Amino acid sequence: MHGFSTTEHNSAAPAWVESCRELLCATCAPASDPASEPTCAPACTYGSVLQPAPSTFVTCAPAKINVHLGIYPHNPGEHGYHRADSIMMPLGLCDWVFMRTRNATDHATHDTTTNAENPQVADAISVEMSVSCGVETRNNTVYRAAHSMCAAFNKPAAFEIYVEKHIPVQSGLGGSSSDAAATIRALCSMWNISPHDERVIRVAQHIGADVAFFLWGNPTFLSGVGDELERMFPSVHVPVALIRPQLGVSTVEAYAMFDEHPTQPHLPGDMCLCLEAVSHSNAMGENRSAAALGATTCDNANVARAASAHAPVMHRAAEEISQLLYNNLADAVMRKVPCVRDALTWAKVQPEVQGALVTGSGSAVFAFCSTTQDAQRVATRARLRNYRAYSTITVGLSDMVCYSKECTCDAAALCGADACTTQTTA
Numbered sequence: 001m002h003g004f005s006t007t008e009h010n011s012a013a014p015a016w017v018e019s020c021r022e023l024l025c026a027t028c029a030p031a032s033d034p035a036s037e038p039t040c041a042p043a044c045t046y047g048s049v050l051q052p053a054p055s056t057f058v059t060c061a062p063a064k065i066n067v068h069l070g071i072y073p074h075n076p077g078e079h080g081y082h083r084a085d086s087i088m089m090p091l092g093l094c095d096w097v098f099m100r101t102r103n104a105t106d107h108a109t110h111d112t113t114t115n116a117e118n119p120q121v122a123d124a125i126s127v128e129m130s131v132s133c134g135v136e137t138r139n140n141t142v143y144r145a146a147h148s149m150c151a152a153f154n155k156p157a158a159f160e161i162y163v164e165k166h167i168p169v170q171s172g173l174g175g176s177s178s179d180a181a182a183t184i185r186a187l188c189s190m191w192n193i194s195p196h197d198e199r200v201i202r203v204a205q206h207i208g209a210d211v212a213f214f215l216w217g218n219p220t221f222l223s224g225v226g227d228e229l230e231r232m233f234p235s236v237h238v239p240v241a242l243i244r245p246q247l248g249v250s251t252v253e254a255y256a257m258f259d260e261h262p263t264q265p266h267l268p269g270d271m272c273l274c275l276e277a278v279s280h281s282n283a284m285g286e287n288r289s290a291a292a293l294g295a296t297t298c299d300n301a302n303v304a305r306a307a308s309a310h311a312p313v314m315h316r317a318a319e320e321i322s323q324l325l326y327n328n329l330a331d332a333v334m335r336k337v338p339c340v341r342d343a344l345t346w347a348k349v350q351p352e353v354q355g356a357l358v359t360g361s362g363s364a365v366f367a368f369c370s371t372t373q374d375a376q377r378v379a380t381r382a383r384l385r386n387y388r389a390y391s392t393i394t395v396g397l398s399d400m401v402c403y404s405k406e407c408t409c410d411a412a413a414l415c416g417a418d419a420c421t422t423q424t425t426a
C-alpha cells in the first residue's frame with residue numbers, strides 16, 4: 001500500500017483513521033506502465049467528501065493565500081473586526097479531516113465535553129490532531145464548527161474527528177479556518193445539506209472571517225470583514241513556493257500592529273479583472289489538459305503531457321497576477337516579526353520568482369513561479385536556508401487533490417500532489 005504521510009506526527013492516528021487510509025489507498029490506480037513505480041488516483045476533488053466506510057467521512061482542507069488584502073482603518077463600531085477586501089486562492093497543500101459518527105454505546109461511555117460557547121450543552125465530539133496546535137479541544141475551530149453545526153441543524157453532537165495537519169500554523173495560510181470548513185462540508189454531506197445553504201454560511205462566518213471562503217472554494221473576492229462573497233472566479237493554476245520563517249504570527253497581533261499605523265487600502269478592481277482574464281485562458285488551457293489527461297487518474301505520463309500543454313497559460317497567470325499582488329497588513333506583520341521581511345526579500349530575488357508577498361497576517365511568504373519545477377527549485381533552496389518550504393499550486397473546488405503523501409506522480413501541475421511530497425521540514 002502507499003504510505004499515507006511522510007510528515008512527522010506528534011501523535012499516532014487512531015486505528016479507525018488508519019483503516020480509512022487503507023481503504024482510500026486501495027483505490028489507487030495501477031501504473032499505466034507496469035515497469036514503473038505505482039501511481040495513485042487522486043481520491044478527492046477539493047469540493048468532495050469521501051466516504052470510505054459507513055458513517056465515516058474524509059475531506060481535504062486546503063491552505064489559502066491572499067493575492068489582495070486591503071484592510072481598512074478600524075472603526076470601533078465594527079465589533080473589534082476590521083473591514084477588509086480580500087481575494088483568496090486555495091492551494092493544493094492541505095490538511096485532511098477524518099470524521100466518524102459515534103454509535104449509541106460509544107456516546108454513552110464517552111466523557112462529555114462542556115462547550116465553551118454554551119456551557120449548558122455537553123456533547124460527545126472529540127478532536128485529535130496529528131500535530132498539536134496548542135489549543136484546548138473546545139477552542140479548536142474543528143470542534144467549534146462541529147458543535148455549531150449540530151446546534152444549527154438540531155443534530156446529536158456525537159463524532160470522533162481526526163485532523164491530519166500539514167498546513168503550518170500561524171502562517172496566514174488559513175489552516176484553522178479550512179479545517180473548520182472541511183468539518184462543515186463533511187457534516188453537510190452527512191446530512192445532505194448544501195454547503196452554500198445560508199444557515200451553513202452563517203455558522204462558518206461565526207467561526208472565523210476566512211471560513212466561508214473555504215466553502216465557496218474557488219478564487220474569491222470577499223468584502224465585509226473578509227467573509228462576504230462578492231465575486232468568485234474560475235480556478236486558476238499557478239505554481240507557488242511557500243516560504244515559512246521559523247516564527248509564526250498571531251492574527252490578533254498583526255491587526256493590533258496595523259492599528260498603530262493604519263493605512264487606506266488600494267481597491268481590488270484590477271486584480272479582479274486580471275483573475276477574470278487569466279481564468280478564461282486557464283479554462284481554455286484546461287480543456288487541452290483534460291484532453292491530454294484522457295482519464296481522471298494521477299498517471300505520470302498523462303499528467304506530464306497535460307502539464308506541458310498547460311505551461312504557457314500558467315506562465316501568463318503567474319506573470320500577470322504577480323504584477324498586482326497587494327497586502328497592506330504586511331508592513332505591520334514585518335514590523336512585528338522582522339524575519340518575515342527577510343523571507344520576502346529573499347523570495348523576491350530568486351530568479352524563478354515572478355512575484356512574492358506575505359500571505360494574510362503571515363508569517364508565510366508565497367512566491368509565484370511559471371512552472372512547478374521552478375516552484376520546487378525555490379522551495380528546495382529555501383529549505384537550505386532553514387525555512388520551512390513547500391511547493392504547491394493554486395486550485396479550485398473541482399480540482400483534484402491527491403491524498404497519498406507518497407504519490408510519485410508529477411500531478412503537481414494539476415492536482416497539487418507535489419505539496420504532498422515536499423512538505424516536510426528539511
Ligand SMILES: C[C@@](CO)(OP(=O)(O)O)[C@H](O)COP(=O)(O)OP(=O)(O)OC[C@H]1O[C@@H](n2ccc(N)nc2=O)[C@H](O)[C@@H]1O
Nearest residue numbers: 080081082084172173174208209210225251252255360361
Ligand atoms: C488576516 C486574514 C486574511 O485572510 O487571515 P489569516 O492571515 O489570519 O489567515 C483574515 O483577515 C483573518 O481571518 P481569520 O483568521 O478567519 O480571523 P478570525 O479568527 O475571524 O479573527 C481573529 C482576530 O483577527 C482580528 N480580525 C480578523 C478579521 C478582520 N477582518 N478584522 C480583524 O480585526 C480580530 O481581532 C479577530 O479576533
Ligand SMILES: Nc1ncnc2c1ncn2[C@@H]1O[C@H](COP(=O)(O)OP(=O)(O)O)[C@@H](O)[C@H]1O
Nearest residue numbers: 133140141169170171172173174175176177179
Ligand atoms: N484546527 C486548528 N488548526 C490549527 N490551529 C488552530 C485550530 N483551531 C484553533 N487553532 C488556533 O488558531 C491559531 C491560528 O491558526 P492558523 O489558521 O494556523 O493561522 P492563520 O490564521 O495565520 O492562518 C493557531 O495558532 C491555534 O492556536
